[in-house]
Amino acid sequence: MQRDTVQRRAIRKVFKDLGRPLSPLEILQTARAQVPNLGIATVYRSVKGLTDEGWLVPIDVPGEPQRYELSGKDHHHHFSCRQCGRIFDFDGCPKDLAKLVPQGFLMEDHEVFLYGRCADCRKAR
Amino acid sequence: MQRDTVQRRAIRKVFKDLGRPLSPLEILQTARAQVPNLGIATVYRSVKGLTDEGWLVPIDVPGEPQRYELSGKDHHHHFSCRQCGRIFDFDGCPKDLAKLVPQGFLMEDHEVFLYGRCADCRKAR
DNA sequence: GTATTTTCGATATGCATTGTCAATCGGGAG
DNA sequence: CTCCCGATTGACAATGCATATCGAAAATAC
Numbered sequence: 001m002q003r004d005t006v007q008r009r010a011i012r013k014v015f016k017d018l019g020r021p022l023s024p025l026e027i028l029q030t031a032r033a034q035v036p037n038l039g040i041a042t043v044y045r046s047v048k049g050l051t052d053e054g055w056l057v058p059i060d061v062p063g064e065p066q067r068y069e070l071s072g073k074d075h076h077h078h079f080s081c082r083q084c085g086r087i088f089d090f091d092g093c094p095k096d097l098a099k100l101v102p103q104g105f106l107m108e109d110h111e112v113f114l115y116g117r118c119a120d121c122r123k124a125r
Numbered sequence: 126m127q128r129d130t131v132q133r134r135a136i137r138k139v140f141k142d143l144g145r146p147l148s149p150l151e152i153l154q155t156a157r158a159q160v161p162n163l164g165i166a167t168v169y170r171s172v173k174g175l176t177d178e179g180w181l182v183p184i185d186v187p188g189e190p191q192r193y194e195l196s197g198k199d200h201h202h203h204f205s206c207r208q209c210g211r212i213f214d215f216d217g218c219p220k221d222l223a224k225l226v227p228q229g230f231l232m233e234d235h236e237v238f239l240y241g242r243c244a245d246c247r248k249a250r
Numbered sequence: 251g252t253a254t255t256t257t258c259g260a261t262a263t264g265c266a267t268t269g270t271c272a273a274t275c276g277g278g279a280g
Numbered sequence: 281c282t283c284c285c286g287a288t289t290g291a292c293a294a295t296g297c298a299t300a301t302c303g304a305a306a307a308t309a310c
Contacts (some may be wrong), residue, residue, distance in 0.1 A: 003255060003308055005217035024298080039258045044299060062236060065298065079230060090227050094219030097239065102215050104244030105204060111187060113236040114222065117231030128287060149266080169267065187253055190266065226297040 002049055007072065010034040011046050012055075021067040021087045061087060062113065077111065081118035088118060092113045129176060135159040136163065136171050137180075146184045146212045147208040148204065186212060202236065206243035213243060 002008075010031040015022065018030065028043045047068055050056040056068040063079060067087060079088045093112055103106045127133075133177055135156040140147065143155065153168045175181040181193040186205060192212060204213045218237055226232045 005307075007257070011200035025239075032212070041259075041300080042257060043236040045256080048300090051227070056260065062187050077225070079227065079232075081261075082233070088227065088230075090225055091208055092225050094221055094225070094237075096221065097237070100215055100217050100219070100237075100248075101239060101241075102204065102213065102244070104247065106242040106247055107238075107239050108207070108241040110240065111236075111238040112219075112222070112225075113238075114226060114230075114232050115235065116226075116233040122229065122231055130276075130288065132289075155306095162290070165266095166268075166291085167289060170288080173268095 002053065007031075007035055007038055007042050008046050008049075008115075010038070011043065011050070014068055015056070015068075017071075020089060021061075021069040023065045025065070040096045059087075077113065079114045079118070081114070081121055082115055083117055083121040086118060090114070127178070132156070132160055132163055132167050133171050133174075135163070136168065137175070139194055140181070140193075141180075144195070145214060146186075146194040148190045149192070152193075186220045188234070202238065204239045204241070206246055207240055208242055208246040213244060215239070 004008065011027055012025055013034070014030045022030070022046060024040065024043050027047065028038060028040055031043070032038050047056060051058060051068065054071055057071045059067045059069055059078065061067060061078065064080075064087075067091075073089070075093065076089045076091050077093055079090050080086075081088070093110070097110050107111065133232075136152055138159070139152055140174075145240055147155070149165065149172060150169045152164055152172065152248065153163060156168070157163050160228045172181060176183060178192065179196055182196045184192045184203065186192060186203060188210075198214070199216065200218065201214045201216050202218055204215050205211075206213070218235070222235050
């Protein structure tokens with residue numbers, strides 16, 4: 001069974017604190033504040049475990065490494081800040097997607113990505 | 126200077142014939158109909174050349190290898206068929222994206238991906 | 251307390267992509 | 281048209297990156 005270790009507690013805390021999709025490297029860097037010599041292998045193992053048990057879900061962002069976020073959120077999409085590289089959630093999605101589907105095609109799912117500057121980066125400069 | 130070789134002619138022809146975004150492997154497999162022992166390195170080299178001169182543009186599809194398509198098309202997005210794995214273009218895009226941007230964020234760009242079955246795959250079964 | 255799982259750190263894998271190099275080809279000079 | 285040289289090719293090895301695995305040491309659950 002999955003044990004409750006300081007490393008896994010730290011990783012879970014990182015997700016609950018930041019509340020946005022994180023890459024393995026972001027998880028590592030943030031969790032090291034609590035567990036200084038956390039290994040990247042442990043991050044991958046824990047993420048895999050947490051994904052298998054459904055606590056995390058994988059997120060694919062075009063041209064970026066795999067990220068993960070807490071499962072169970074409402075339907076939403078992602079905003080990528082070109083300056084700081086962070087990914088944020090936003091609620092809602094376009095309502096007129098069905099009109100765009102080509103003749104004869106069947107749409108089962110959709111993804112929307114917005115790119116730009118996040119509030120922090122706009123303020124910073 | 127760039128020479129006009131049978132390999133590059135074949136690769137350009139593949140893009141003009143298929144008219145959809147192609148991965149290096151798709152290019153290789155299709156172009157081998159004309160140039161049987163075309164090498165993958167040549168595909169990468171040619172694609173890089175064609176991209177540098179602006180004839181191709183790179184396309185990132187979440188969770189998939191890089192693809193390329195002819196430049197100069199009108200604004201459009203991509204449909205990914207879950208059955209055959211091919212990527213198709215579709216025109217137009219949602220008009221109500223601006224409403225979705227979080228407070229204080231600046232949207233500079235957007236991407237939309239649709240997933241499902243293409244017309245061929247729906248017919249096939 | 252003891253058996254078992256988990257960790258770390260290094261090393262290994264899988265994959266897409268790039269480099270190497272001898273052999274070949276393209277295309278302008280003659 | 282033919283020659284010639286540098287650009288290009290194809291096979292293969294090498295890289296880069298994300299991810300997985302290994303074994304000894306440490307931590308956890310019962």
